[in-house]
Amino acid sequence: MTWGGHGLGAVKIGAELISAGCAAMVHAIVPGLFTDTAGRTVARIYDHIQSRKASAANPESWPDYEI
Template identity: 35%
Template structure:
């Protein structure tokens, strides 16, 4: 039970529990920051005009780069210059 809950998933992606925890916390902190910026932007549209979009793009690029198929080449989505059709 302990192995299934705490160790199975990190092991399946080639990480130890501490490595996976650090990565997950880093993603979570970035997501919270982007979410807060988005909430402020909803109230004052002139503030944080690209912060949420850039955060999503950076996290997506980082997540894709962690996948074995994408480790040979960096994904195009890591650069904030890459634009979605719709920005938040």
């Protein structure tokens, strides 16, 4: 993975997590809104990272921080 590709992926995931956090804060104030947005986002990102790890050449030594 290139430095630029890694950086772009990190920015994308970071923006998604910030958006999920904002949705969770709105949900805290108005429980009827964004009822599963944060959880769905975190689960999707986790699944993405796990699938990348599983397809790595050596999944046992794959760094947790690689996007």
